Amino acid sequence: MTNKFDYIIVGGGIVGLSIAYKLALKKNDKSILIIEKENKLATHQTGNNSGVIHSGIYYTPGSLKAKNCFNGRLQLIDFAKEHNISHEMCGKLIAAFDDSELDTLNIIYENGIKNGLKDITILSSEESKKYEPFVDCIKSIFVPYAGIIDYKEVVEVLFKEFLKINKKNTVLKNTKVISLSDNKEQKIINTNNGTYKTAYTIFACGLQADELAKSDNIDLDVQIVGFRGDYYNVVNKGLKKVKGLIYPVPNINLPFLGVHLTKMHDGKVEAGPNAVFSFKKEGYSRTSFSMSDTMRAFSFKGLWILFLGYWKIGLAEYLRAFSKKRFLKSLQRLVPNLKMEDITIGKSGVRAQALDNKGNLIDDFLIKKTNNSLHIINAPSPAATASLAIADEVVSRIITQ
Ligand SMILES: Cc1cc2nc3c(=O)[nH]c(=O)nc-3n(C[C@H](O)[C@H](O)[C@H](O)COP(=O)(O)OP(=O)(O)OC[C@H]3O[C@@H](n4cnc5c(N)ncnc54)[C@H](O)[C@@H]3O)c2cc1C
Incomplete structure (x- = not known):
């Protein structure tokens, strides 16, 4: 296999795959390589989310989130219809x-x-x-305008379509980008699986976005913090108590707080997610811990400011993470008739959220560029819904460069 490509995309989540697909459509004579460190695509945020097609109701008018959620939702629904991806606009x-x-x-x-x-x-x-x-x-x-979809299936289809466009397009799984350097106009990408060269690189690395940006000498004043979200499965008679998507009124300052009830594309119902600081960026259990992730997070001033400002809310979230009774109580606010036997422990996901050094959570999507690379730094919810529109935005920024 060659080690030279016209474009390299690092990150095999829905944002990376949407960019790969849209770039391939626009530049169908160019070779594109996707590099993913896990053994399958959509292993992290994309594969562990709520599966909701968001409407865009909450976002600041004119923001990247508002524009891309609106356009991305319409594109996603068309894409799902065209490729028979299981979805439903249940409201x-x-x-x-x-x-x-x-x-x-x-x-x-x-x-x-x-x-x-x-x-x-x-x-x-x-x-x-x-x-x-x-x-x-x-x-x-x-x-x-809200609905449900299988985002893993969306990624699979995006990948198949991406391969069809140009036979030189390919993916390398189990391949972790370790370091980056520049040689004249080229970017040299060193991985645990060889060295690759390209004229242009796009990074869509979710929880690791800040690390890759730093390796690319981008001066960042934000850090990516992992907020784990735990779910319960609604089972037994509980299934009859939820028809679609039931959400509480959010806290405007911390909109991702507040557990909701979500019908899934396969007929199951999930409850959650809560939001607790994750001591391991890619840790999916309530006790996951990584010394290096924790040290890095706590050496950032912004995290201390955030914790001091919201310690009461943070503590309540922690207590709820370890108590089914507390979790149920939050759910009973939405559906009073839900019972202990109606919920069992489910999956967890970890949100990648950019935080600035003053302790502010960065609300909007954030993209940074160099002369030969583009980094998606902040792509929290609704980035799965918005991914096809984010990809348009990225492709137009690269091409007009
Ligand atoms: C609990 C939860 C619920 C959510 N619910 C919704 C929802 O209902 N609707 C919605 O629209 N959005 C939702 N979101 C947000 C949405 O899932 C994310 O915004 C979206 O999946 C981000 O996609 P991504 O491709 O940027 O990141 P990811 O899916 O995390 O992909 C990043 C990829 O980069 C790879 N990578 C990282 N570092 C390297 C490296 N050094 N070398 C190679 N590869 C690397 C990772 O392995 C990973 O596969 C939710 C998120 C979470 C966590």
Whole structure:
């Protein structure tokens, strides 16, 4: 196999694969190599997420998240239809249970309208029950633009299509990028599986995005922090108590907090995820620990500031991570009739979230460039929904360079 490619993409999650597919379509005479350190694609965030097609209701109008979620959702649905990928636009209920949440509910509604979601509706308690009979809220927003999909299947299909476009396109799994250097215009990529050369490299490395950017001499004032999210499976009679997607009104400052109930593409129902600091970036159990990841995270001032500012919320999340009773209590806010025997321990995923050195979570997608590389630094939720639109954005930035 040659070690020279026109483009190399590092990272085999949905963002890397979407970029590979869109770049291959645009430059179908160019060779593209995908490098992935695991033995299969979509091993990390993409393979352990909630499987929700997000509508884009929450995001700041005009932001990359808002634009790419809107466009990406439309493209994703078309792509799923074209390739028979299992998905369903079941809609989502954002439910308020307390008067104190109504102002935020209205803000979210107005935001959704600004983001082009014309058919969202505010519902009374009774009207909400038509969608989710077991929810006892005082008001809700029904969002018909939300749905569910199998993101692993999306990645598989993107990969097959990518290979079809040019027979020189290929992937190397079990191949970890260790270091980078530049030789004139070329980027030299050293891996545990040989050295590769290219004129242009795109990095979509999720939880490791900051490490790869530093190896590429990018001056970063953010660090990627892993926030683990644990799920429970809803089982037995619980399955009948959830029809689609049931979400609480989020905390605007920490929108990824707040467990929800999610119907999955295969008919199962999941509850979660919570959000706790992960002592191992790619650790998927409640006790996963990596000394090097922990040392690196705690040597960053921003993390201390974040912890000091939100210690009460952080502690509550930790206690809930280890207590099924507390987890159930949060779920019973959404569906009071859920019982202990209706939930069993499920999977976990780890979110890659950029944090700046002042302790602020970076809300929007963040992309950095050099003369011969582009790094996706921050691509948290809804990046799976938005991935095909993010790929368009990336391809246009590379081509107009
Ligand atoms: C718990 C959870 C729930 C979520 N729910 C949703 C949802 O319902 N809807 C939604 O739209 N989004 C959701 N998201 C967000 C979404 O999953 C992510 O935004 C998206 O998957 C990011 O894709 P990615 O390709 O950037 O990252 P990843 O999928 O993490 O892929 C990065 C890849 O880079 C590889 N890599 C890293 N370093 C190297 C290296 N040195 N060499 C080679 N390869 C390397 C990794 O092995 C990995 O495969 C959720 C995320 C989580 C964690």
